[in-house]
Amino acid sequence: xxxxxxxxxxxxxxxxxxxxxxxxxxxxxxxxxxxxxxxxxxxxxxxxxxxxxxxxxxxxxxxxxxxxxxxxxxxxxxxxxxxxxxxxxxxxxxxxxxxxxxxxxxxxxxxxxxxxxxxxxxxxxxxxxxxxxxxxxxxxxxxxxxxxxxxxxxxxxxxxxxxxxxxxxxxxxxxxxxxxxxxxxxxxxxxxxxxxxxxxxxxxxxxxxxxxxxxxxxxxxxxxxxxxxxxxxxxxxxxxxxxxxxxxxxxxxxxxxxxxxxxxxxxxxxxxxxxxxxxxxxxxxxxxxxxxxxxxxxxxxxxxxxxxxxxxxxxxxxxxxxxxxxxxxxxxxxxxxxxxxxxxxxxxxxxxxxxxxxxxxxxxxxxxxxxxxxxxxxxxxxxxxxxxxxxxxxxxxxxxxxxxxxxxxxxxxxxxxxxxxxxxxxxxxxxxxxxxxxxxxxxxxxxxxxxxxxxxxxxxxxxxxxxxxxxx
Amino acid sequence: xxxxxxxxxxxxxxxxxxxxxxxxxxxxxxxxxxxxxxxxxxxxxxxxxxxxxxxxxxxxxxxxxxxxxxxxxxxxxxxxxxxxxxxxxxxxxxxxxx
Numbered sequence: 001x002x003x004x005x006x007x008x009x010x011x012x013x014x015x016x017x018x019x020x021x022x023x024x025x026x027x028x029x030x031x032x033x034x035x036x037x038x039x040x041x042x043x044x045x046x047x048x049x050x051x052x053x054x055x056x057x058x059x060x061x062x063x064x065x066x067x068x069x070x071x072x073x074x075x076x077x078x079x080x081x082x083x084x085x086x087x088x089x090x091x092x093x094x095x096x097x098x099x100x101x102x103x104x105x106x107x108x109x110x111x112x113x114x115x116x117x118x119x120x121x122x123x124x125x126x127x128x129x130x131x132x133x134x135x136x137x138x139x140x141x142x143x144x145x146x147x148x149x150x151x152x153x154x155x156x157x158x159x160x161x162x163x164x165x166x167x168x169x170x171x172x173x174x175x176x177x178x179x180x181x182x183x184x185x186x187x188x189x190x191x192x193x194x195x196x197x198x199x200x201x202x203x204x205x206x207x208x209x210x211x212x213x214x215x216x217x218x219x220x221x222x223x224x225x226x227x228x229x230x231x232x233x234x235x236x237x238x239x240x241x242x243x244x245x246x247x248x249x250x251x252x253x254x255x256x257x258x259x260x261x262x263x264x265x266x267x268x269x270x271x272x273x274x275x276x277x278x279x280x281x282x283x284x285x286x287x288x289x290x291x292x293x294x295x296x297x298x299x300x301x302x303x304x305x306x307x308x309x310x311x312x313x314x315x316x317x318x319x320x321x322x323x324x325x326x327x328x329x330x331x332x333x334x335x336x337x338x339x340x341x342x343x344x345x346x347x348x349x350x351x352x353x354x355x356x357x358x359x360x361x362x363x364x365x366x367x368x369x370x371x372x373x374x375x376x377x378x379x380x381x382x383x384x385x386x387x388x389x390x391x392x393x394x395x396x397x398x399x400x401x402x403x404x405x406x407x408x409x410x411x412x413x414x415x416x417x418x419x420x421x422x423x424x425x426x427x428x429x430x431x432x433x434x435x436x437x438x439x440x441x442x443x444x445x446x447x448x449x450x451x452x453x454x455x456x457x458x459x460x461x462x463x464x465x466x467x468x469x470x471x472x
Numbered sequence: 473x474x475x476x477x478x479x480x481x482x483x484x485x486x487x488x489x490x491x492x493x494x495x496x497x498x499x500x501x502x503x504x505x506x507x508x509x510x511x512x513x514x515x516x517x518x519x520x521x522x523x524x525x526x527x528x529x530x531x532x533x534x535x536x537x538x539x540x541x542x543x544x545x546x547x548x549x550x551x552x553x554x555x556x557x558x559x560x561x562x563x564x565x566x567x568x569x570x
Contacts, residue, residue, distance in 0.1 A: 040531055042501070042552050047530055054499050056480040087550070122532050132535075134514045134525035135473065141529035144549075145474060149497065149504045154475035176477045237514070237523045257473050267532075381527070382534060384519045414534040414545075419527075450545070 004108045005101070006083060010036045012328050013099055013112035014082075015090050015270065018046020019314045020306025021118035022073040023321030028116075029080035031329035031336040036110065037077070038088040038101055040449075042148075044074050046120050046306075047140060048314045051148035062175040063147065064168070066210075066314070073318065092446035093117070093274040097301045102451050107459055114301055114328040117271050118321060121264035121307035124286070124366065125423045126161065127373040129232040131260065132381050135239025139169045139261035152178025155256030158242050160184035160231055163263045163364045164211060170218040182253060183218070184228045184244050186262065188367045198359035205356030206315075231370070233258050262366040266308045269416060272444040275299050280437040283361050284311055285371065286422060287441060293347075294327035295320055303327065311361075315353035322346055372426050379427065380420040382413020387427060394431045400440045401425055414450050417442045474507050487557040489513065502548035502559060503529060503536040518565040538562050544570045 012028040014021045017039035025037040045052035049070025057063055077084065085103060092100035097112045123138045130136065139159060145151040152173050157180050159170055166183070173180055195202075202208055218224070230245035233255075243252035265286035268278060277298035278287040288310040295303040303324040306317035323346050329337035373379060373387045385408050390398075393407035401417075401424045404410050410424055411417035417424075421442055429439040482497040489511060496505035503526045506513040514523040515537060526536035529549045536548040541558050544566035548559075 040550060042499075042550070051499070056482050056497070056499070057477065058479050058481070122530065123528065132522065132524060132527075134523050137526065138528050141527060144529040145504050145507070149500050149508065150477035150480040151474040151504060151508055152477060153473065155473050178475075382519075384517065384522065414537075415532060418532045 003085060004103050004106070005036055005085065005110050007034070007036075007110070009111050010034045011112070011332055012036070012114045012116060012325065013038065013110060014116045014118055015093070015099070016046060016118035016120055016306070016308075017041070017044040017084065017086070018118060018120045018306060018317065019048060019070070019073060020120070020308075020317040020321035021046065021116070022070075022077050023318040024116045024118060024305055024325040025082040025084070026073070026077040026080045027322045027325035027340060028328060029082035031325070031333055031340055033329060033332060033336070035080075035082040036112075037082055037084040038090055038099075039084070039086050040089050042086060044077070044084065044086065045070050047144070049073070050144050055147050056150040057147065057176065063172060067147075069314075089449050090270060091449045091451055093270055093302070094446070095275055095299055100446065102449070102455060105455060107451065107455055112301070113332055114303065116295075116321070116324045116328065117274075117302060117304045117308055118306045118317075119267045119270050119308045120317075121311060122267045122418060123261060124263050124265045124371075125419050126260040126262050126370060127377055127379055127387075127423050128260070128370065129377045130234050130239070132378050132384075133233050133235050133239045134237070135235065135256055136233050136258045136260065139166055139259045142259050143169045143172065146172055146176060146178075150176065152176045153257050153259070154179055156181050156254060157257045157259065158182050158184060158253065158255045159259045159261070160186060160228065160242070160244070161261040162187040162366065163261055164207065164360065165264070166261045167211065167214045167218055169259070169261070170222065171214045174218065174221055180222045181255070183222055183224045184231065184242075184246070185224055185226045186228045186231065186367060186370055187226070187364060189227055191363050191365055195359050195363040198362055202356035202359035207356050207360070229367070229369070262370055263364055264307065264311055265422060266310060267418070268308070269418060269444055269448045271297065271302070271304055271308065272441070273446050273448050274302055276302060276304065278441070280435065281310065283358070283365075285365065285426075286311075295324035296327065312354050312357060316350060316357070319346055319350045319353050323350065371423065372430055373423065379423050380408075380410040380413065382415050382419075383409040385410045390424060390427055391431055394428055398428070399432070400428060401442045402440065404428070405442070411442045416444065416448065476508060485553050485555050487553050487555075487559060489559045490561060496553040498553070500553050501529075502538060502540060502546075502551045502553055502557070504549075505553050506538070506548065506559070513561055515561055516563045521564060539570065542570060
């Protein structure tokens, strides 16, 4: 069942029901603010707590204790007065804090006094030769299927890449009786040395013991190839084999399913379309919004919480959600805000939750050759544009991702640059000898998700609206 | 490519893929049900006609585009299955009126 929002105005509208959004909406409602939580998925949880209220995986230890934390967040939200709408796709947010949302094929408009954008992260593009072949998916895709439908890889499966999620997914697949033939670890050897000075904070963080145990669990059952420096998928209309180079030696293995992962990056589309200023983050190699310590962006009234504010993980996302909501309460209902946990305590929680993050960012910084492809490798999956096409455009004068649209249609397909934007920025920056910050990004606009013309045409309009565009 | 874990006790839901009945589980997305079916469910792209399967399963990549109950270009990974749902594997662009 899908429902349109009950009101036209809310004190706080939260967009995204992952860890940050769930925590923000519950906190805002607790302060007595009229609160609406809009989420695109079938159920709450975002990606990390995907299907938390409906997963068919009954054996709790298979998904791990960290997953079930999400159930408490959902329970807290449902116990509050916040209104929550699932399968609601927000396609516009503007400087007036007006939100357009598509629910069940019809659009509704709501106005907020404060908006908390909690649109989270998506997996970093992994543009290797053959990554568009059927049979190549993201690790996150496999994890989504595992959590929401108890589906596990069955054929000859290879997982390639790096980062904490990769090991968690491998452990979960094995626990549920799935198959993994090989793990190809693309972590650069130099990263271990670079990360060493940051190791102390990590060693004292909760990630350390858990991560080590998980890697041991996986290594006991699966062959792990370290130091992979080249990676390609091949097949005729369907993945058939994965080839790689490790330690200078090339090998190819027959493969049915290749799962790729090299970290996650902020999902910036909605915030950028709202006009929120973003800067290139040289450590995390992505765009991150410019925020104050309460998550407030460059657009008055719009705050960003969770991984969309810069990757910090689920624990940090929850705290960032509470901080943003408390800040909204302080502005809109100061007396009620006093009943919430004090800001100083929340900031302490955040420091704790972010401990060890710089170590992870440094250790799992993806290698250049897996971020910046060459030749025939597809960069823009939607419009099927290869790296060499983009370099050709640069050679005849394309200056940045936005200008590139006039030469090639990169970023103009339905995904709106989500799977090519970072690659295009870095590729053009390298080709032109500039920094990613100087090169910039696509200019994003509403609708940030495609909607039909019929849905737009059915939007209620006043006589003045019609007069403005009708001739005669 | 994928198999179901035996612990999955959700009720079955019958859906149709290009006219053939397949059994999904309640709560599956269309994309998950298609991948779990073991059938050839590759769509072809609007630009070159290249075969594709879902890539991200989280609403981002649009490689799961499919025709559901006569409406084209739906993101199969965001739509839950429903009894009797008619699914067509989309070949190329969405057609006018569908």
